[in-house]
Amino acid sequence: MPPPPVRPRWRILAASSLRPQARPAHKYSPGEAPWHPQSSSEYLSPERGSVKTHPLLPLKNVRVIELGAAIASPYQTSMYADMGAEVIKMETEKRPDNIRYTNPWVGEKRDLDASYYFNKLNRNKLGLLLDLRKEEAKGIFKQIVSVTDIVVENFAAGTMDSLGLGYNELRKYRPDLIMISLSGFGATGPDRSFVAYGPVLEGVGGIMNLNGWKDGPPEICPFSYTDYVSALYASQLVMSALYRRRITGQGLHADISEAQVATNAIPATFYDGAVNGRMWSRNGSRTLHHAIHEFFPCKGNDDWIAISIRDEAEWQAFCKATGDAEWTRRPEFATEASRLQRQDELERLVGQWTATITRDEAFALLQRHGVSAGPMYSIKEVTEGKHTIARKTYLPDPHPITKDRRIAASTIRLAGAPREIFRPAPLWGQHNPYVSLELLGFAPAEAERLKASGVFS
Incomplete structure (x- = not known):
């Protein structure tokens, strides 16, 4: 018996008005x-x-x-x-x-x-x-x-x-x-x-x-x-x-x-390897292109804040959020390339700064300055959060056994249609x-x- 066909990496597509193409x-x-x-x-x-x-x-x-x-x-x-x-x-x-x-x-x-x-x-x-x-x-x-x-x-x-x-x-x-x-x-x-x-x-x-x-x-x-x-x-x-x-x-x-x-x-991983011969490997939360892309500890019991800075404008906004802390203006952190070369040291300094304020304070401060940042919420905080409730993420379950307990509802919101579990x-x-x-x-x-x-x- 001949071996089964292998799923193709590339397929020839034909259409009545188009020449076949490899995709x-x-x-x-x-x-x-x-x-x-x-x-x-x-x-x-x-x-x-x-x-x-x-x-x-x-x-x-x-x-x-x-x-x-x-x-x-x-x-x-x-x-x-x-x-x-x-x-x-x-x-x-x-x-x-x-x-x-x-x-x-x-x-x-x-x-x-x-x-x-x-x-x-x-x-x-x-x-x-x-x-x-x-x-x-x-x-x-x-x-x-x-x-x-x-x-x-x-x-x-x-x-x-x-x-x-x-x-x-x-x-x-x-x-x-x-x-x-x-x-x-x-x-x-x-x-x-x-x-x-x-x-x-x-x-x-x-x-x-x-x-x-x-x-x-x-x-x-x-x-x-x-x-x-x-x-x-x-x-x-x-x-x-x-x-x-x-x-x-x-x-x-x-x-x-x-x-x-x-x-x-x-x-991105596949193409970087196929085109550039660069094989990615495990590296925590880090990326190849952003010097700050990590969770950092905050004041409190197991409280953390995620911060992701993608470009120079966001770095400058972050610096202002810290009150232009001395370490943010060091020459070795002047460019994204130099910050990437000193990622360990930079993450240590950011973590020292976030540890001086609470998670919610860090969240509000960074967002106010236009920095992409978000708190690590517990499951309880997610389900009971004001935004979750306002969006009706969880609705009462009409099930005869689990009745009146809330379950995750559809993420789809249609204008003019009620948001409900109808069955x-x-x-x-x-x-x-x-x-x-x-x-x-x-x-x-x-x-x-x-x-x-x-x-x-």
């Missing part, structure tokens, strides 16, 4: 879809009937099926749900989303429906149990696809094809279907079958090699960085795909590699009746039979 390969790999002309009003699936959403929400007539777990796909589809899309999250009894088992829980009691983390990632969605290992369930899934705009999955590469539910099969039922496949290494290349979570992807993507102190070990991000960034890449692609479908009537299949997304998140995260299999009876039109007896036979489970 960097995309992080996602669009598949082909047939020309499917329709009037614009027909591109979106039928009106959704379960929960009223505000008319200004831009995706209120879009339906999404999510076959995902953990963070990457659920976070991606949460953005669609926040914008009004009807998102149907699929799970099975044997394999619920593992984030349901992630704390914190209400009262620290482990419960499938009581995880704050799950509720945050899956607000405004519907929940469906459907066991795709069963042939009858596959047929039902295809029926759902026929009235769906977008399918999102983050199974291991090749899983949907092995189930007989790959894009080429599904588009028989929805010719203009948009499908997003998101996996650790993508669906092509020699690493495509490898298992990967956040730390692995940070490592192979090059991020971990840069994260940490000089001469120290590599550091792992304290959150799933690649999952969140990959979700943002995917959401941008989906918005473009919906627009493209409106213009052309064509669907799209995209294959996104989280490892490739990680590499694209550090482009709590689904209880396990909560919306099976809606899907079977309303969406698919099954008779109650048939829906009960499918549940009893383990299809809806």
Whole structure:
């Protein structure tokens, strides 16, 4: 058997009115879809009937099926749900989303429906149990696809094809279907079958090699960085795909590699090495171009201030903020180049100055002089801060179990639309009746039979 194709570094693009050009390969790999002309009003699936959403929400007539777990796909589809899309999250009894088992829980009691983390990632969605290992369930899934705009999955590469539910099969039922496949290494290349979570992807993507102190070990991000960034890449692609479908009537299949997304998140490093032969390495918070780019201690208990000075004007503003302290006017600190050569000494002197005032005093003083500076806030300070409250970053959770506790809401603010969580995260299999009876039109007896036979489970 020949080896699998390797994902290209460069791709030849052709268009009817343009000569082919060589360009960097995309992080996602669009598949082909047939020309499917329709009037614009027909591109979106039928009106959704379960929960009223505000008319200004831009995706209120879009339906999404999510076959995902953990963070990457659920976070991606949460953005669609926040914008009004009807998102149907699929799970099975044997394999619920593992984030349901992630704390914190209400009262620290482990419960499938009581995880704050799950509720945050899956607000405004519907929940469906459907066991795709069963042939009858596959047929039902295809029926759902026929009235769906977008399918999102983050199974291991090749899983949907092995189930007989790959894009080429599904588009028989929805010719203009948009499908997003998101996996650790993508669906092509020699690493495509490898298992990967956040730390692995940070490592192979090059991020971990840069994260940490000089001469120290590599550091792992304290959150799933690649999952969140990959979700943002995917959401941008989906918005473009919906627009493209409106213009052309064509669907799209995209294959996104989280490892490739990680590499694209550090482009300056890649190009500096490729073009100049200069390999970057761990160096704490420092950069190659800014002499002051660091956290500094302040008066108080574990209080710190971040300061970043990018050019000569900001350096002069910083000097004035210190009251033109003697050390800021030394000849050896007169230029950015000379300051970079004496970075250790400069950081020591800045730290001595910040240690004489409180964090909040330093923040106010530096900002007043136009210096980019910000305090290190605790999680409690972030959630209870005046700006956080004013922006309604956290809203009461209408969930029946975690009710009245606040969870992170959408970061999107639309003029004229209320900022709210209009549907709590689904209880396990909560919306099976809606899907079977309303969406698919099954008779109650048939829906009960499918549940009893383990299809809806």
